[in-house]
Amino acid sequence: KILLVSLFVAYLSNKWTAPTFDAESLRGARVLVTGASTGIGEQMAYHYARFGAQIVITARREKVLQQVAEKCLSFGAQKALYISADMANESDPDKVVDFALEKFGGLDYLVLNHIGPTPYSMWEGDVEHTRWLMKVNFFSYVQMAWRALNALEQSKGSLVVVSSLLGKISTPFAAPYTSTKFALNGFFGTLQHELSMKKSNVSISICTLGLIDTDSAMEKVRGIIDAPAYPATEAALNIISTGATRQPELFYPWFTYIVNLIKDWFPSITNYVIQNSFKYIP
Ligand code: NDP
Structure with missing residues (x-):
C-alpha cells in the first residue's frame, strides 16, 4: 500500500510541476493530425477545431475525412x-506534410x-x-517527422507521437503492433535527446495510452480481455495539452505510469498477471 501511495504521489508531483495548458495558445495554430477519420485522431481534430486552430487531417477514406473536416469548421x-x-x-507521408506546409x-x-x-491474436508467422x-x-x-522538422524548427513547433503502453510492455496477441510501438518509443526517445543536445526549438511529446474506447480497440479486445476503457475524447484532450505545454511524456490514464514503473521490479508477478488477464483456449 505504501509503495502504491508513493508511486501515485510521484505521478501527481510530475503532473503538478507541468505548465498549465492554455487553450488560447492554439487559436490560429497550424496543425496536422494523422489518422483523423475515426477514433482518437477524429476527437483531436474536434478539440483543435473548438480551440480555433487551422487543421489538416489525413487518413485513407476521403469521404469520411470530408465529413470530419465539415464538423471541424x-x-x-x-x-x-x-x-x-x-x-x-512510400511517397504519401511526404505528400501529406508538403500539402500542409503549402496550405499553411x-x-x-x-x-x-x-x-x-492488425489482428488481435496469437502470432502465426505472418x-x-x-x-x-x-x-x-x-x-x-x-x-x-523528418519532412516537417525544418518547418517546426522555424515555428518553435511540436511533434506529438501517439504511442501505447504496448510500446513499453509486451502483452499477448499484438506482436506486430507492439513491435511498431516499441520502435516509435526507441526512435523518438533518441530524437528527444538529440534535439535537446542541439538546443533545437522543436519539442517532442511521446504519449503512452492505455485502453481507450474507440470502436476499433473495443472490437479487438471484446471477449479476450476485461479491462476498463477510457474515453477517446479525454485521451485526445490530454494528448493535445501535452503537446501544447511541450511535455516530453504523457501517461493516460494515470495508472499506465505506475504499471510502466513497476513492471521491471516484479517481473514474475507482472508476467503472471498479464498472462492470466487474457482469455485463451488452446
Ligand atoms: P483507430 O483504429 O480508431 O483509427 C486509426 C486511424 O488511422 C483511422 O483514422 C484510419 O483511417 C487511419 N489509418 C488506418 N490505416 C491507415 C493507412 N494505411 N494510412 C493512413 N491512415 C490509416 O485508432 P485509435 O483511435 O484507437 O488509435 C489512435 C492512436 O492511439 C494509435 O496510434 C494507437 O496506437 C493509439 N492507442 C490507442 C489505444 C486504444 O485503446 N484505442 C490504446 C493505446 C494507444 P482510414 O481507415 O480512413 O485510413
Missing part, C-alpha cells in the same frame, strides 16, 4: 482541410497518430503483415 476551426493518403505508400506556409504541430489495422505494419505505424512517422 462548424466547431470553430479557422481552417479545416483534408488529404487522403495511405501511409503504407508553415506548421506548429505535427500529431502522428494513425495505425494500420512476416509480411509485420513488415507492412512497420511501414504504416513506424516508418511513415519517421518520414513525416
Whole structure:
C-alpha cells in the first residue's frame, strides 16, 4: 500500500510541476493530425477545431475525412482541410506534410497518430503483415517527422507521437503492433535527446495510452480481455495539452505510469498477471 501511495504521489508531483495548458495558445495554430477519420485522431481534430486552430487531417477514406473536416469548421476551426493518403505508400507521408506546409506556409504541430489495422491474436508467422505494419505505424512517422522538422524548427513547433503502453510492455496477441510501438518509443526517445543536445526549438511529446474506447480497440479486445476503457475524447484532450505545454511524456490514464514503473521490479508477478488477464483456449 505504501509503495502504491508513493508511486501515485510521484505521478501527481510530475503532473503538478507541468505548465498549465492554455487553450488560447492554439487559436490560429497550424496543425496536422494523422489518422483523423475515426477514433482518437477524429476527437483531436474536434478539440483543435473548438480551440480555433487551422487543421489538416489525413487518413485513407476521403469521404469520411470530408465529413470530419465539415464538423471541424462548424466547431470553430479557422481552417479545416483534408488529404487522403495511405501511409503504407512510400511517397504519401511526404505528400501529406508538403500539402500542409503549402496550405499553411508553415506548421506548429505535427500529431502522428494513425495505425494500420492488425489482428488481435496469437502470432502465426505472418512476416509480411509485420513488415507492412512497420511501414504504416513506424516508418511513415519517421518520414513525416523528418519532412516537417525544418518547418517546426522555424515555428518553435511540436511533434506529438501517439504511442501505447504496448510500446513499453509486451502483452499477448499484438506482436506486430507492439513491435511498431516499441520502435516509435526507441526512435523518438533518441530524437528527444538529440534535439535537446542541439538546443533545437522543436519539442517532442511521446504519449503512452492505455485502453481507450474507440470502436476499433473495443472490437479487438471484446471477449479476450476485461479491462476498463477510457474515453477517446479525454485521451485526445490530454494528448493535445501535452503537446501544447511541450511535455516530453504523457501517461493516460494515470495508472499506465505506475504499471510502466513497476513492471521491471516484479517481473514474475507482472508476467503472471498479464498472462492470466487474457482469455485463451488452446
Ligand atoms: P483507430 O483504429 O480508431 O483509427 C486509426 C486511424 O488511422 C483511422 O483514422 C484510419 O483511417 C487511419 N489509418 C488506418 N490505416 C491507415 C493507412 N494505411 N494510412 C493512413 N491512415 C490509416 O485508432 P485509435 O483511435 O484507437 O488509435 C489512435 C492512436 O492511439 C494509435 O496510434 C494507437 O496506437 C493509439 N492507442 C490507442 C489505444 C486504444 O485503446 N484505442 C490504446 C493505446 C494507444 P482510414 O481507415 O480512413 O485510413
